[in-house]
Amino acid sequence: MPSATAVYGGGGRYLRAAELVPLNKRFNVVIERCEARVVRDQKSGQDKNMLALVLKGKDKELLLNQTNNMTLVAAFGDDYLHWSNCPIQIWAQIVSTPQGNQPGIRLAANGAGTRLPPQQPPASPATAEEEAQVDDLNDEIPF
Numbered sequence: 001m002p003s004a005t006a007v008y009g010g011g012g013r014y015l016r017a018a019e020l021v022p023l024n025k026r027f028n029v030v031i032e033r034c035e036a037r038v039v040r041d042q043k044s045g046q047d048k049n050m051l052a053l054v055l056k057g058k059d060k061e062l063l064l065n066q067t068n069n070m071t072l073v074a075a076f077g078d079d080y081l082h083w084s085n086c087p088i089q090i091w092a093q094i095v096s097t098p099q100g101n102q103p104g105i106r107l108a109a110n111g112a113g114t115r116l117p118p119q120q121p122p123a124s125p126a127t128a129e130e131e132a133q134v135d136d137l138n139d140e141i142p143f
Helices: 004-010 066-076 128-136
Strands: 027-040 047-055 061-064 087-097 100-109
Touching (some): 066 100
Antiparallel strands (some): 027 047, 047 061
């Protein structure tokens, strides 16, 4: 299907508000990891430090503005390396900017600071010696 968003800047590495349609529809996603990035400001041409969320199963990353960063800090703590496996909701809504009202990305913790459990590799089978040690701990308790 042809996409007007793709023609007018829908490509690129980072998610844009115009790609989250319709406005105010919340999308459930999970943070795969959060990384620090140096990004060139389009208006000033200056480099600035920002955080980018890599989302599980998604092609694009989400650059965090100050508002969204503080939302995640409040929900998951200041150490962004521990945000992996945290479920969030993202959506586009009209926000007030110095350039006037326009669509912006907002997010919220989806689960009030809870993390999804990491996927564990299957347990290796116990050796006969390990099973014997466990058997020694299975004595009956007399009460």
